[in-house]
Amino acid sequence: MYDVKGNLKQVLHHLPEGVKLVAISKYHPKEYIEAAYAEGQRIFGESHEQELRQKHSELPSDIRWHFIGHLQTNKVKYIVPYISMIEAVDSMKLLREIDKQAAKCGRTIDVLLELHIAQEETKYGLTPDDCRRLLDEGEWRLLNHVRICGLMMMASNTDDDALIASEFDTAAKLFDELKERFFADCDYFCERSWGMSSDYLVAVAHKSTMVRIGTTIFGPRVY
Numbered sequence: 001m002y003d004v005k006g007n008l009k010q011v012l013h014h015l016p017e018g019v020k021l022v023a024i025s026k027y028h029p030k031e032y033i034e035a036a037y038a039e040g041q042r043i044f045g046e047s048h049e050q051e052l053r054q055k056h057s058e059l060p061s062d063i064r065w066h067f068i069g070h071l072q073t074n075k076v077k078y079i080v081p082y083i084s085m086i087e088a089v090d091s092m093k094l095l096r097e098i099d100k101q102a103a104k105c106g107r108t109i110d111v112l113l114e115l116h117i118a119q120e121e122t123k124y125g126l127t128p129d130d131c132r133r134l135l136d137e138g139e140w141r142l143l144n145h146v147r148i149c150g151l152m153m154m155a156s157n158t159d160d161d162a163l164i165a166s167e168f169d170t171a172a173k174l175f176d177e178l179k180e181r182f183f184a185d186c187d188y189f190c191e192r193s194w195g196m197s198s199d200y201l202v203a204v205a206h207k208s209t210m211v212r213i214g215t216t217i218f219g220p221r222v223y
């Protein structure tokens, strides 16, 4: 088996105090999660509802699961009873559905807004202007069963560390702006989720509070 223990220790060694590690376990068997769990890791990230459902049913109940993938509105009801954070909210429609399903089970769900800054074309994520618009419109204030806790983003997939750093800086500036305009009184609006296996050292040097690391801990994924 891949040296999950050793890799996890290495990663933790590189993270500054206070930066949270989300161990991204998608496509990896539950034995890998158990190995990391035995080392004390409690936050794991998954991107597919069915795979998450299976793992959630088989693994310890004090694991805090983060949903990091694109979430279809018709899947929201399946994860809301137990999910700890939904990291990739990119529409008002999805936010509304999370609120509705959370109300039904008497929970309040922590979410992040997914930003799209990277150069790659993708259908997902909010541009900075989309993000401002969503918050300006104000409907989110009426949703009592979701808490917007910050931003998540993926940098461009490139070796150019300067470009990656500039994208993290753009995200951090937007975070500060939104904090001041909309969340000044909300202590819970405090998360900047950026940094993956290839760029987490750059990310923690650029205001990340939460890194999402898969490959470096668990090895290459077999799809």
Ligand SMILES: *Cc1c(COP(=O)(O)O)cnc(C)c1O
Pocket (backbone or CB within 6 Å): 024, 026, 047, 068, 069, 154, 196, 197, 198, 212, 213, 214, 215, 216
């Ligand atoms: C898969 C994934 C990660 C982890 O990527 P690694 O390169 O394996 O560390 C992080 N964030 C998101 C949104 C992902 O889908």
